[in-house]
Amino acid sequence: MKSIFKAPGKGAQFLHSGMLVGRDSKRSVLLGHSRMAIACSALYAVLALTPSATLADRGQGSIRAAARPAPAPPQRASVHVEPSHAMPDVHPVVPPNVAVQPPPHVDMQVHRDWDDNDEDTQHGGGFASGAPVRAIRGQRVHNLPHHVSILFNNQNYFYDDDGNYYQQQDGDYMVVQPPVGAIVAALPPGVATVVAGPTTYYYLDGVFYVAQDNSFAVVNPPAGIVVPDLPSGANQVVVNGNVYYQFNGFNYQPSIRDGVTVYTLTPM
């Protein structure tokens, strides 16, 4: 079956095999070499290592802050990455005569401060786009928002413009966690860039992506990775007086770094 769901709001098409191809063939011809894609990914990774917030970010109305040395880059050695677990082999197979497009632009987020612009702007809202909607897993909707379709392991998934995934159930659509190995052409708006060990991850609402060739694959996170936000629907638990949030097989342990609450993942 050849069905392809076109999505005007996304630069991607999905085949029923779960494979993805570029939608804008003209742009693909101009830009679409895998080397270009890899180069772009490498550039994003380098940018993500930018060590510190700008002075304006961390200044807080302080004149003294300008006289202090800029903070050094964070240590990265404490994150242990298990390639077999974190990066499943999900290379898409692209027909030789189909032009592909490089990874789309990724908004770098190298630092957050407590008063960084609110969710409306920080998480993908802004000019020409509204604030994204975060759907909670298990939530049901009768009509899907604008979306593209993914067939993965003979299961149909629907991926909306805000990065939520759905599956059909009893005539409705239920919000679900995407399967590890699913591939999307474009990252959802508002992803945070998280560099752990040698790998650059893109994180949003409990879903981790890595760039792969001309697209992005859903992967499991490595233990010890630190993320800026909790997934919607994470459950709070208190163990021995320590607060955790549990989601999709991981404990999200909160701490305050640079004045901002962040979460360190450990397997449950």
Add this chain to the structure above:
Amino acid sequence: MMRTTFYSALLVFLVAGARAGADSVPATQPAVDPTADQILRQSCDFLAQSPAFAVHAEIWKDVILPSGHKIQVTRSVDLDIRRPDRFHVDARAHKKGRSIWYDGKTLTVLDREKNLYSIVDAPASIDQTLDLAAETYGITVPFEDLAVSDPYTSSMKNVTAGGYFGDEPVLGVSCRHVGFSTDQIDWQLWVADGPQPLPQKLVITYKNEDQTPQYIAIFTKWNLMDRTADLAFQFIPPLGSAPIPLVRQNTGGNQP
């Protein structure tokens, strides 16, 4: 007369800035207009000699979006100081809020949105605690320049030029407008013209950063008779809140 004063000050400011920026001429002596220096010193001395005060600030902060657009967001801060070893800050945004307590022994940071807090031991003075927060934990306490024991020396560090730009009202208060420059920022202060030379407005321009974002604050509700009780500087955990670690700057983990 006013116009002459303004342009004279502007000339001093610009020439001094150019001199400081020249590679071949090290800026050994800041070129600060004496009137500007005097206005700032009077204000700073007044603050330093105030044993306690409270102030409210409305803040407008430029934010550069990843798309390159520049927008402005609004914030508010309430600051309560009692020298030499107490402060409390409430900083609020639309959906976020953070509060900081220093009671002479501990420093507490509360994330009001998440209802999570961290407590660490703190040194015996406001100055040392502000440095601990910034240098060890990466937390810049809003308007720390007002809280330090010697605001003048603190503010003038690294200043290469300064000027007086005449008198202007800020929310109806007659003010004296001064501006100073360092290699990284230009900052302007509007100081009330009268027996209580308190800052009424602050503008910081991050001149080396993309699109030169600004941080603008207007100070209101100055209260020099602040009789805040000890209890106000002590953290009482809100209902349902939970303690979490305060992580030292640049230690462990990736960069989120």
